[in-house]
Amino acid sequence: MSERHHAAGSYAKVSSETPPAHTPPTAAEQAAQPPTSLPDAKPGRSRILAFAVLCVLCLALAIGSITWAAMRGRAATTSSQPVTVASNASAPVVAPTDQPFVLFQHVARDQHYAKIAFAPIGTPNESRTVTGLTCERVYFAAGQGLCLLTEGGLINQYFAYTFGPDFRPRHKIAMAGLPSRARISSDGRYGTATVFVHGHSYADGNLSTQTILIDMATGATLGELEQFTVERDGADIKAVDFNFWGVTFAHDSNRYYATLATGGQTYLVEGDVAARTMRVRRENVECPSLSPDNKRIAFKKRMPGRNVTWRVHVLDLETMQETPVNEARSVDDQVEWLDDQTILYAVDADVWSVPADGSGAPTKFVAQALSPAIVR
Structure with a gap:
């Protein structure tokens, strides 16, 4: 891994403007x-x-058009299941308040490509409502949303936008690279955004990330995880190749888990927002996702071999025993929990579900969709 390409301690700029x-x-x-x-x-x-x-x-402009077309083509060729759009993206849309729903990035090859959509949890494939908001990565909790987006031009610019139930951007936060991960605490207090400062995937040996903590009410950047103190075996540790990603919050919003990468290894860290500290808990854990009951963590585990592949596992935080789920494909995603028994994840251009206890078989949950967030 390379030395950081952004200045540790520099805060992102915040404004309250709509994406131009x-x-x-x-x-x-x-x-x-x-x-x-x-x-x-x-x-x-x-x-x-x-x-x-x-x-x-x-x-x-030609390069941007080719890249956009390639993204659309990938979404179209990897999922052929048709989808029904119930609402026009140009019409005013408000998130439901009377029923749970799944929010996601719509990636069907149509005029709504990359727009954020939502559907009832019970019937996610029957019909979806498409909003006017475009995001590359999205999350939503307690009426607060976080949208990561690349704005093209002669030089690409990268931003995180906070938004509310009306899907209108509220605050704009400058980021240092390509959008990767987004999460919000269950009470909507904090959000986190991860981008690639250097490299473009978690398989890149020259990877460098930026993960920031956001006050969702004001859009203020509260710091980067790189600035927090990390402890291992009772001693503080620090290295120039520290990279963090895949944050997941506990119910109290103050406690969180994340991935730390250093020295060619990945680790599960448990953190404290107020104390600005983390401690190492376990090796070979990436993109942790805490279950609704806060008892287990689903994560992607890198498997041995020449090719980079990940398998989803579930870690019991009391016994520290891990169980592989019944999914043979490589999953490069931060898992979402449908409930305490079932996890969701994206493969190609679809969102799949599978039991968290290693039983059952993968089932397509939402077709032509990415970046799922369950809103209860």
């Missing part, structure tokens, strides 16, 4: 702009410079 709609300038608008050359430059150089700028803009 990015409309690229047309060729006519570019041509109408005044020359960008120096006053004594020759007219030919001015035209050449303007043409070069236009070419760069076109290339950037």
